[in-house]
Amino acid sequence: MVEHDILVLGAGHNGLTAAGYLAKAGLDVGVVEGRSFWGGGAQTRETTIPGFFHETDSVGHGFIQHNPLLLNDELGLVSKYGLDYIYPDAQYGSVFADGTYTVTYFDIDQTCEDIARISEEDAENYRRFFEYAGKLTPMLTQSLFAPCPPFGQLMAMLETTENGRELMRALMCSSWNIVNEFFSNEYIRVALLKLTTEAMMAPEQDGTGAYLFMMLPGNHIHPYGYARGGGIQLPNSLVKCIEDYGGKIHLNSDIVHIDVVDGRAVGVTLANGEKMTARRAILSTLNVKQMFGGENPLLDPGTYPESIGYRVQRISLSSASTLSCNYALDEIPDYKVGGDINKCVVPELLPMMDEFRQHWYDCQQGIPPRNPVPYAACHSVVDQSKAPPGKATVQLYDPSPYRLADGGPERWDEIKEEQEDRVLDWWKLFTKNVNSDTILARNIVSPIDLPRWNKNYVDGENSGLGAQLYQYMSFRPIPELGGFRTPIEDLYVGGMTSHPGSGVCGGGRVPVQVMFEDFDIDFNKVIT
16 A cells, blocks of 8 residues: 555646645655646647647746746756746737737837837826736735635735725726726727636626736736746656655556545545555645535545535636647748737737627637637747747637537537637638648647546636636635635645636645644745
8 A cells, every 4th residue: 555644636737836845845745646647737748740749738837937936946946857937028919810919028118119009098008007007916926826814804904905905896897897997999908808818717707807917917027938848847847856855656546536534534545446545634636526526526425514515516617618729830830910929929819809709708608609719829939849840839729618508518529620620710811821731730629628638627627617706715616615624634625726726827835835834834944
């Protein structure tokens, strides 16, 4: 029987991050992963043809750049374990079918100068919003990497200051409210709304207003990063750290049961019948819907209050899942508008406002979107290590509904080629050289393919669950689990269904702070 002090369930970047801190603290850590590889959503693989390495889930690493994990190199990922980020000056581009475009740079002055080509008024508004929101951004980003106080307590604290009250208002507004309040030009409004919908939430959803307060200033405070060699390099460096401190990664270890004895989590049972034991605690970074309630849960009913299973299973989903496709190209895409769009890893390919809004209405009604709003991420623009010389890998990524009104999610198997062709045709309109001659191969992943690829993506949710305000911070996923402890002794939860949420942000740093408190371990001593 395998035995460790701590079992971490799931070897995505959140689980590996948590395991790194736990191992550095001197605990004997075992990370348990059902698949034959680690990395979760921070994954780089040959999905089309040999020699072309694609990002299968995340396109890049954004909010983790604000995390002390990297800012202070707390685990030595950069200084000791080989993690190397590329930080392009051109953060991303927004391109419209009529040839209008703008580029968001790390430099705020350069960004405002570019916006002024379209609207001098909104160039001034952009700077004004950056300066205004920049006062609030630290409160938001700092809250991502530490346990949140209870929601009511947090609101009471925010209400005591002018900046706090502004942040409360932003949390209650929609992105649509905020963007239309501060900006006037349609092109700029659409570009900024698209930025906020990267969380897979419709722009008119109440409670999404805070995204702009995080994402717009964030582009100019800590630049978006692309791990040299692909996103998998972050998990690779974490594995080196864990093993250096004596931890172990157990791959091909599919968990079918979390074992509870006398109200305490003591270990797990694997699909092959083997058991693994935790002497001190278990941290699960799996989707909580796999654990509590539903069909074949990992925890037996009766080991926790019935109300928790009910409330977990009624969690709200995001406004959309995704239809994504990896393309292997004979050459790097060349955009008709030229300029610095060709320097952007992520060009956003956008329609005008009515079509943009219609896309999200379609998603919410379970209709395959009639108006694509994809990005076309080409890492070969900055990192030639992921494709043969002169060639390119591209991830074309379009929000799409999981449950189709006509035929349910299974209908995606029938229509995904047709729907991807529609997105491809839209992409071709923007480029000079994307065509049947330059496309060498492609691999489509529809919303229903997501949970087939990764069981953590329950209901096609690569965000874990929706980022509505009532599922935010200490209310994520539900208030009873928002503090990372569960009703079962020595069982903790983390990962994308817990605070701070989805995306590559290094969120595994947060639950270990709660665990260290319970273990009487000084977190500050561990990280210095």
